[in-house]
Each structure stands twice: as structure tokens, then as C-alpha cells.
Amino acid sequence: MDIIQEILKLKKERNAVIMAHNYTLGEVQDIADYCGDSLELARIAAKCNAEVIVLCGVRFMAETAKILSPAATVLHPAVDSGCPMADMADPEEVKKFKADNPDTLLIAYVNTTAATKSEVDICCTSGNAEKIVSALPAGQKVMFLPDANLGGNLIKKLDRPMELWHGCCPIHDRITPEDIQLARKAHPDAIIMVHPECKVEVTALADMALSTGAMLNFVKESDAAEFVAGTEIGILHRMRKENPDKKFYPLDCNPVCEDMKKITLEKIATVLREMSGKVELSPEIIEKARRPIEKMLELSK
Numbered sequence: 694m695d696i697i698q699e700i701l702k703l704k705k706e707r708n709a710v711i712m713a714h715n716y717t718l719g720e721v722q723d724i725a726d727y728c729g730d731s732l733e734l735a736r737i738a739a740k741c742n743a744e745v746i747v748l749c750g751v752r753f754m755a756e757t758a759k760i761l762s763p764a765a766t767v768l769h770p771a772v773d774s775g776c777p778m779a780d781m782a783d784p785e786e787v788k789k790f791k792a793d794n795p796d797t798l799l800i801a802y803v804n805t806t807a808a809t810k811s812e813v814d815i816c817c818t819s820g821n822a823e824k825i826v827s828a829l830p831a832g833q834k835v836m837f838l839p840d841a842n843l844g845g846n847l848i849k850k851l852d853r854p855m856e857l858w859h860g861c862c863p864i865h866d867r868i869t870p871e872d873i874q875l876a877r878k879a880h881p882d883a884i885i886m887v888h889p890e891c892k893v894e895v896t897a898l899a900d901m902a903l904s905t906g907a908m909l910n911f912v913k914e915s916d917a918a919e920f921v922a923g924t925e926i927g928i929l930h931r932m933r934k935e936n937p938d939k940k941f942y943p944l945d946c947n948p949v950c951e952d953m954k955k956i957t958l959e960k961i962a963t964v965l966r967e968m969s970g971k972v973e974l975s976p977e978i979i980e981k982a983r984r985p986i987e988k989m990l991e992l993s994k
């Protein structure tokens with residue numbers, strides 16, 4: 694039996710659903726029941742009735758699925774697939790900041806560990822950050838963590854002061870204004886999209902800054918024929934598959950998130966066969982981390 698057939702058979706036997714982030718390998722996205730950005734995957738996990746969820750993405754995404762669907766067994770096919778940005782907001786450091794700044798509201802990007810989420814007030818994703826931050830009362834002191842680039846882009850767009858944590862996505866932070874200028878020169882007719890995890894001076898040169906899910910919606914609805922995907926290259930798979938008549942180009946600097954690529958078909962088959970890679974979180978962490986995520990889902994309806 695080939696690997697795909699084995700996964701499909703095991704999936705049925707285990708009453709499992711497979712969810713994949715838009716940056717995973719193409720063959721992983723192709724086998725998934727659902728593909729999406731962080732917000733879309735969280736929404737699906739919150740509504741999911743499956744006994745088993747195989748979350749193909751980085752660790753914080755698997756944790757979010759477990760927090761929102763605690764009765765399900767959540768399997769993460771690569772235990773070493775973490776998000777370096779999530780590790781930049783240490784829960785103890787966040788706890789100390791909170792104790793030292795009791796009048797500051799903590800907004801955490803979902804790219805944080807469950808332990809860090811359990812210390813904050815509201816979560817957000819790149820798909821709803823504008824809505825969440827705009828909903829806050831004017832004058833409310835805010836600390837935005839961990840992504841100083843996403844936070845900086847929000848401050849600029851919404852003209853709203855916030856304190857920023859010292860984190861970033863190493864993959865998006867490496868993209869430079871020159872990369873955008875090169876793409877503009879090479880593809881003068883293309884619309885240039887970047888992710889809001891890019892630096893402010895990079896988003897300023899692009900035509901738009903969108904979450905991966907919003908990019909996919911935009912290219913589907915747009916009348917334009919050519920697009921530059923200024924984000925992790927995994928997104929090109931769905932763009933090309935869903936829009937065969939349009940042209941999509943990566944940036945020359947070729948941004949790759951190695952952690953996302955650790956999820957392979959072989960590892961998906963293994964966790965389903967052995968019921969290994971279970972995401973285990975204490976009931977206390979699940980309860981505490983659930984509150985800011987639910988607030989986010991409520992505010993971004």
C-alpha cells in the first residue's frame with residue numbers, strides 16, 4: 694500500500710481529520726481535510742467533532758487545536774517543529790511584565806506557547822489583528838507580543854501606540870526592502886503581497902500586507918494575472934493549484950520555514966498508526982490559555 698492510501702485508511706479507522714497550515718509541504722496540504730491560516734485552523738478546531746486531529750503545522754498550532762478541542766486527541770507529527778518566534782516570549786518573562794505593569798493589556802499573537810497564552814488577555818492572528826486592536830478603548834495601554842514587526846505594522850496602520858515585545862519571525866524578518874524592489878523590477882505587472890510579519894519598511898513598499906488566508910482569498914477574487922507572494926514559499930502550492938490561469942512568483946530570497954517542512958507524509962502515517970505525538974497540556978493551562986483565544990474568536994466573528 695502506498696503512503697497516501699495508508700494515511701487515508703488510518704484516518705478512517707481513527708475517525709481523524711487532518712488539518713494543515715498553508716506553509717506545509719504541498720503533498721501534506723493535498724492530503725489534508727482542511728488547509729488554512731492560523732485563524733482558519735483555530736476556527737475549524739473549535740468546531741471540530743473528530744476523535745483525532747492531526748495538526749500539520751508548528752507546535753503552537755497543535756497546542757491551539759488541543760486548547761479549543763480538548764476532548765479530541767491531537768497528534769502533532771513532528772514534535773521538534775516549533776516556531777522560533779513563539780519561543781521569544783518566555784512565559785516567566787511575560788508573567789513578570791504583567792506583575793510590573795498591572796494597567797497594561799497584553800495582546801499575544803497566536804504564535805506563542807500555551808504557557809505564554811495563559812498569561813495574556815487577548816490573542817490575535819495576522820488575519821484579525823487589526824480588528825482586535827481597533828476594538829480596544831482609546832487610551833488603553835497595550836503590550837503587543839511577541840512580534841515587533843506585526844505590532845509595528847499595526848501601530849502604523851491604525852495610528853495607535855502600543856508597547857512592543859522583542860520578538861520576530863526569523864524568516865519574514867530577513868526580507869528586505871531591496872527584495873521587494875527586485876521583485877517589482879522583475880515582475881512590473883504583478884501585485885506584490887507580503888505578510889505583516891515583515892518589517893514596516895518592507896510592507897511600505899508592497900501593494901498589500903495580508904495573512905496567508907487573506908492572500909489566498911485575494912488572488913482568487915482579483916482580476917490581476919500575476920502576483921508576488923512575499924512570504925514563506927509553501928503558500929505557492931495552493932495559489933497555483935487553485936488559480937491555474939494566474940502566475941505566482943516567490944521572492945528571490947526564497948523564504949523557507951524549515952519547521953513547517955518537518956511535517957512529512959511518513960510522519961503523518963506514523964502518528965496515525967502508533968497514535969504517537971499526542972499534544973498533552975494540563976487542564977489548568979488549557980483553561981487559562983483558552984480564555985484569550987476565545988476572546989479573540991468572539992471579537993473576530
Ligand code: 13P
Pocket residue numbers: 715729730731732804818819820862888890903904905906
Ligand atoms: P498566518 O496566520 O497568516 O497563516 O501566519 C502564520 C505564520 O506562522 C506566519 O509566519
Ligand code: SF4
Pocket residue numbers: 751775776777778779804862863864865890925950952953
Ligand atoms: Fe514561526 Fe515564522 Fe515559521 Fe511562521 S514562518 S511558523 S512565524 S518561524
